Amino acid sequence: MKIGFDNQKYLDMQSQHIRERIDQFDNKLYLEFGGKLFDDYHAARVLPGFEPDSKLRLLKQLSDQAEIVIAISAKDIEKNKIRGDLGITYDLDVLRLIDSFKDNGLFVGSVVITQYSGQTSANLFENRLEHLGIKVYLHYSIDGYPSNIPHIVSDEGFGRNDYIETTRPLVIITAPGPGSGKMATCLSQLYHEEKRGIRAGYAKFETFPIWNLPLKHPVNLAYEAATADLNDINMIDPFHLEAYGKTTVNYNRDVEIFPVLNTMFEKIYGESPYKSPTDMGVNMAGNCISDDAACQEASRQEIIRRYYHALGSLLKGESSEDEALKIELLMNQIGVTVHDRRVVDAALSRARETDGPAAAMELGDGRIITGKTTNLLGASAALLLNALKDLAGISHEQHVISPEAIEPIQKLKVDYLQSKNPRLHTDEVLIALSTSSYTNPAADRALAQVPNLKGCQVHTSVMLSDVDIKVFKKLGVDLTSEATYETKQHYH
Structure with a gap:
């Protein structure tokens, strides 16, 4: 920024x-x-x-x-x-x-x-x-x-x-x-x-x-x-x-x-x-x-983030519709829409392509990185890994965490901790990356890029778990999400 x-x-x-x-x-x-x-x-x-x-x-x-x-x-x-x-x-x-x-x-x-x-x-x-x-x-x-x-x-x-x-x-x-x-x-x-x-x-x-x-x-x-x-x-x-x-x-x-x-x-x-x-x-x-122009643009982006937060709070029953409507009026006053947040369209486009939850991140230099849901990783975890690899100059085809290292974590989650979702969250993929860094130089290079995520912008096509939200906050990433759940269950 x-x-x-x-x-x-x-x-x-x-x-x-x-x-x-x-x-x-x-x-x-x-x-x-x-x-x-x-x-x-x-x-x-x-x-x-x-x-x-x-x-x-x-x-x-x-x-x-x-x-x-x-x-x-x-x-x-x-x-x-x-x-x-x-x-x-x-x-x-x-x-x-x-x-x-x-x-x-x-x-x-x-x-x-x-x-x-x-x-x-x-x-x-x-x-x-x-x-x-x-x-x-x-x-x-x-x-x-x-x-x-x-x-x-x-x-x-x-x-x-x-x-x-x-x-x-x-x-x-x-x-x-x-x-x-x-x-x-x-x-x-x-x-x-x-x-x-x-x-x-x-x-x-x-x-x-x-x-x-x-x-x-x-x-x-x-x-x-x-x-x-x-x-x-x-x-x-x-x-x-x-x-x-x-x-x-x-x-x-x-x-x-x-x-x-x-x-x-x-x-x-x-x-x-x-x-x-x-x-x-x-x-x-x-x-x-x-630099007044820089502060104006930063503020416009903040209003969009607040709008997404209000929509999420409305979905969870934590606020009234009035809050989101007021912020929408503010967006109209300054002439912006959610599409002025670059990661929004990138995440939604990726979601349509893959027919599943997806996420996008804007790096400090303006590059857009995306992540999709796989059998091993949730969209946010995949995005995080892709961004770290990109920052470290590592090919996306190169594994920094072997599938064999992920499978025991999935077994622990599903067989012993009774989790219904075997895919790794953002905190779990960071732990897996850190343990891999001991023997894999590429993983070590990727892990060293974590501080460079601070100030990056992320948007996801679905609401995230509390775990993923907290990890992004700790990383200093500004997060927004579509006001929709990944599943159609009533309890989340």
């Missing part, structure tokens, strides 16, 4: 801007971190050159001043919401994030369960965290949020929420994903700090939408596609336009909540330090785009 983003410039500008914002407040700043803090793969895909751990690097520079509070919605716990890029539930991701932050020398002070209304699953998660020695606080659903300001900013509104005890001047509020209640957590804390006579500030670090890109820029539309399940809508910031006469981009939830935050600041300071939602932000990403 062509680089379109200057990550070092971003780190320098963003770090300086956050420090300047901290200096605006005397003793306590709540900094809401939107998007993925530890591994922002969405940003890395739509801003090629952006490193997924950029925000983490920034925080490590402030580790002596900062503590982290992780917010998770009780509603997301109740419905077992899955983090799409990792394939794990939000509650498990909270535990993963805690370990990741601690491993990087960052202090995690507590977890807050938001939108709580007595959900049994939330109670179980609270007990689990407490048994692990992690402080847990509860924030409740508030009637009339966010429009009924007198009720929200009262003892019956934010006043019902637990006060989160913090010990450091910079409090980072983050979450496993969007819609977790990060902003409401910050506002609630400002209310409680005011009751305790503490002058606290608030700022927002949200990468998307990028405020100084056009409203319909593909990067910003890709954000709408990523949050289609939340029905987020990018919009012109009316408060910023009125205050400064300048057009900037924000999104509906921030615009809706701004009057609440503005009212709270007026109560704390006598006047608000911010005139618009855009003023609250500290995002410098838009200033670090080095």
Whole structure:
């Protein structure tokens, strides 16, 4: 993928801007971190050159001043919401994030369960965290949020929420994903700090939408596609336009909540330090785009990937038709179809030729490699093997794994592990390749190409097993699949 983003410039500008914002407040700043803090793969895909751990690097520079509070919605716990890029539930991701932050020398002070209304699953998660020695606080659903300001900013509104005890001047509020209640957590804390006579500030670090890109820029539309399940809508910031006469981009939830935050600041300071939602932000990403055309194309591809994901979720009963329809409208706005993803037609054409499941991969240099289903290998496994051989300059007729090495694995799967499918999955073919590399120099050359799969694009003509999906994720491959099962069974 062509680089379109200057990550070092971003780190320098963003770090300086956050420090300047901290200096605006005397003793306590709540900094809401939107998007993925530890591994922002969405940003890395739509801003090629952006490193997924950029925000983490920034925080490590402030580790002596900062503590982290992780917010998770009780509603997301109740419905077992899955983090799409990792394939794990939000509650498990909270535990993963805690370990990741601690491993990087960052202090995690507590977890807050938001939108709580007595959900049994939330109670179980609270007990689990407490048994692990992690402080847990509860924030409740508030009637009339966010429009009924007198009720929200009262003892019956934010006043019902637990006060989160913090010990450091910079409090980072983050979450496993969007819609977790990060902003409401910050506002609630400002209310409680005011009751305790503490002058606290608030700022927002949200990468998307990028405020100084056009409203319909593909990067910003890709954000709408990523949050289609939340029905987020990018919009012109009316408060910023009125205050400064300048057009900037924000999104509906921030615009809706701004009057609440503005009212709270007026109560704390006598006047608000911010005139618009855009003023609250500290995002410098838009200033670090080095190749706009590259970022636009990367974003168009991301919208197509999101569309396929929505279709798959619909097939599995995990989302409504509205999500896919909204992304389809976004595709129409920027004039793309699924056929603009090169691997789609290649995979479908191969499937028609072979009358069976097939897969296609676009390598870093633009070459398209395909794989078909055989008696020994599934289409994804065959594709993986073909791509590694191609990258290593090995003829496709040359075996890097002998059929004799595959047959014992099939016997194990079918005879001893009661698997109905004897064909090797992607993880099994990689293991077979690694064992063959000890005696076969060609297999060793092919195995050495595994790191070069990162960033490659793959499409399959059928939905894949969880095993294959996870392997492609670990390899750093961007995967899409047709929303159809390989078999016509009802249970998959």
